Amino acid sequence: MADPDPLSPLRSARKVLAAVEAAEGIGLLEAVAGGPVPAGQLADSFDLRPEPLHALLRVLRWHGVLDDTGAAGWQLSEVYRELLTGPPGSNARALLRIERWAAQDHLNADGVTAALRGRRLPTEIPDAELPALADAMLTGARASAPHLARLPELRDRTSLADIAGGSGGYSLTLCRMFRGLTATVYDRAPMLENAARAVKEAELGDRVRLVAWDLHRDPLAGPEAGEASGPAHDAALLSHVLHLLDRRERVRLLTGAGRLLPGGGLLLVHDFLYEEPPAGSALAASAVDWLALGAAYHPDRRALAAELAEAGFTLRRTVPLPALGTTVAVATRD
Ligand SMILES: C[S@@+](CC[C@H](N)C(=O)[O-])C[C@H]1O[C@@H](n2cnc3c(N)ncnc32)[C@H](O)[C@@H]1O
Numbered sequence: 001m002a003d004p005d006p007l008s009p010l011r012s013a014r015k016v017l018a019a020v021e022a023a024e025g026i027g028l029l030e031a032v033a034g035g036p037v038p039a040g041q042l043a044d045s046f047d048l049r050p051e052p053l054h055a056l057l058r059v060l061r062w063h064g065v066l067d068d069t070g071a072a073g074w075q076l077s078e079v080y081r082e083l084l085t086g087p088p089g090s091n092a093r094a095l096l097r098i099e100r101w102a103a104q105d106h107l108n109a110d111g112v113t114a115a116l117r118g119r120r121l122p123t124e125i126p127d128a129e130l131p132a133l134a135d136a137m138l139t140g141a142r143a144s145a146p147h148l149a150r151l152p153e154l155r156d157r158t159s160l161a162d163i164a165g166g167s168g169g170y171s172l173t174l175c176r177m178f179r180g181l182t183a184t185v186y187d188r189a190p191m192l193e194n195a196a197r198a199v200k201e202a203e204l205g206d207r208v209r210l211v212a213w214d215l216h217r218d219p220l221a222g223p224e225a226g227e228a229s230g231p232a233h234d235a236a237l238l239s240h241v242l243h244l245l246d247r248r249e250r251v252r253l254l255t256g257a258g259r260l261l262p263g264g265g266l267l268l269v270h271d272f273l274y275e276e277p278p279a280g281s282a283l284a285a286s287a288v289d290w291l292a293l294g295a296a297y298h299p300d301r302r303a304l305a306a307e308l309a310e311a312g313f314t315l316r317r318t319v320p321l322p323a324l325g326t327t328v329a330v331a332t333r334d
Contacts, residue, residue: 019059021100024084024093028056029076032066033085038073094136101129102289111292120294123215123244124188134167134194141169141239144270147321149177153266153330154235157181161233161260163253164215164241168195172202184233186213186220215241216249220256233260239270240326243290243297247307250297254311258333265333267313273320273327274298283325304329 023029026046031037039057043050057074060066065080076084083092105111106121115121125133148154148170160183162171171183185195189212199208213220236257242250257267277283290297299307305315313331320327 016059016063017099019056019063020065021096023056023060023065024096025100029065029080029084032073032075033081036069036072036075038071041073091136091139094132094139097132098129098136102292107289107292112288115292115294115296118294120246121292123293125191127190130190131194134191137166138169138194138198141166142173144239144321144324144326145170145173146177147324148237148268148270148328149174151268151319151328151330153316154178154268157235157266159233159235160184161186161220161236161257163220163236163238163257165237165239166191166195168198168208168210170237170239171208172198172204175204175207176202182207182209184209184211186211188212188214215245215253220260232262233265234262235266235268236260237268237270239268242269242271244293244295245297246295251307251310254308254313258312261333263333267308267331267333269304269308269329269331270326271329272297272325273301273304273318273329275300286325301329 020029026048028042028046031042031045039050039054042048042057043053057066057068061068061074064077066074067077068074099107106114111119154174155178157178158180160171160174160181162168162183162185164187165171165183165185166187168185171185175181175183185192185208187195187210192210192212195210199205199210202208238253238257241253245253254267258265261267272283272286274283274287287298301315301318304318308315308329308331312334314334316330316332318327318329
């Protein structure tokens with residue numbers, strides 16, 4: 001019989017996630033990823049009390065995370081093994097850690113309440129989380145960039161401004177896919193240290209340039225801002241950046257992006273777009289992330305078109321990317 005209480009699955013999900021996050025944080029999931037380990041051995045290795053450990057292991061089995069093989073012990077279920085240890089490029093583990101950090105830091109009822117009363121969290125990633133997030137971004141970008149590469153508007157572009165481009169994953173992948181393309185990643189210096197490593201590894205130092213820039217302080221400098229030697233771009237990408245900003249900051253950043261582009265220049269906004277997403281969907285839930293940050297980002301197509309217009313762009317079309325749960329808005333500079 002269906003549960004008549006619509007909050008029940010939500011309360012349950014929070015409890016199960018707490019168990020999974022604890023197991024991940026302690027290192028239990030990793031310990032049983034390679035094959036069965038007896039509970040006693042797990043208790044000894046991680047200095048855990050056997051009774052609550054046994055309860056946790058059973059909870060994780062009930063929820064499909066672990067299998068109990070009997071005498072040989074506990075192991076990750078096949079689904080979770082695939083999710084947490086592969087295929088290469090999977091970032092489920094990093095996402096688990098990031099979500100846990102966010103839930104403790106601000107993504108909770110107090111955080112949402114504080115945001116409603118005007119609290120604005122910094123957009124900058126805290127130093128302690130930076131390496132893990134930079135890694136997760138790189139993995140995510142490698143998986144997402146090929147979807148963007150299918151846009152015909154990107155063909156024949158020669159110079160991409162990857163604004164708040166993080167660890168450079170989009171620039172690197174797109175440069176690899178389009179031989180005629182060079183890219184400039186604009187981001188904070190600490191983030192660019194991670195990008196520099198990725199650029200070096202990809203051996204694309206001659207085509208991917210890194211520019212230290214602070215979105216709250218520094219204008220985006222280009223030839224039109226009076227910098228003759230500045231980078232000239234014919235395309236700009238804002239991937240997963242606008243959702244960190246409130247409306248005023250978004251229009252300001254979009255206006256700055258416009259200064260890097262000539263009339264007719266291409267702007268791609270890769271982000272979440274909220275056309276009445278289904279209740280319970282990851283997309284519908286994601287708006288709470290931006291709410292708790294104090295950004296309250298939740299535009300539908302019309303609202304995004306209005307913000308773009310205010311910043312001197314015309315929205316040409318929106319392309320949903322169902323595999324990613326995101327949308328690319330294709331706009332051109334007026
Ligand atoms: C969610 S990440 C997106 C990164 C990349 N575009 C992607 O899609 O993978 C947001 C980016 O905004 C950058 N950022 C946050 N605050 C910033 C600031 N004050 N100045 C410059 N970049 C900033 C972060 O360093 C991070 O790289």
